[in-house]
Amino acid sequence: MTPAKLRHLKDRLTALREEILGKVPQRIEPNRKDDAEVGGDEDEQPLNEMLQSIASNRNRNESAVLLKVDKALRKIAQKPDEYGLCEECGDDLAEARLSAMPFAELCLECQAKRDGSRGPRTRRNLYDFR
Template identity: 45%
Template sequence: MNAARQAQLRERLETLREELLAEGRMAIPPARSDAVSQPDEDEAPLTEMTQSIASNRNRERSERLEQIAEALALLAEDPEDFESCEGCGENIGRRRLELMPWVRLCVACQEKIERDGHVPGSRRNLTDYR
């Protein structure tokens, strides 16, 4: 990987990190406004859904920030391996890295993991809902 490509990827990762940090954490609304009141029966499902959405967004944001930090570290330590898939060793693909510079797997290896392995949050069988 040449120096210009390294600089381009580093800049993209740093921009993504700054955008995520600028967004900040999503506030999770409390179920009740005070400790004495009972939650409104009509409002409770909406509050639970809002809490779940905020919690998921915060978790995904934290995971993405961690992935970006790992990608920046790899780019600094071993730029020649940065474009190599951790699964098969082939090049990840220029366009894929431009869109998601934190990824560590090529499309084929990512598809294999999603098809063969369990990806958190995915449900493929009726028995997954038990």
């Protein structure tokens, strides 16, 4: 990877990190209050639970991306020759993959193998709630 391309990706990672950290005050804290304590309408409870679940998932996803961004920035600083290489097979990550996700750790093949080992990520049919 050329030094210019590495600098460009480092700048993108830094901007992404600042963007995520800039959202910290906007994080939605989980509502841990008892329903009797809140005194709200019981018809609103499912909506509140759904909104809390969505907010919690969003916060968790942003935290995971932030960890990957920090890891990529450390790799650029400490081992720049290893940045852009798949952590499992050692092949170069596709330029398009790094452009889309500069914090990518695995090539498409290794990522597909890893995702495939987790099993299906969606329900197979309407009545499968596993």
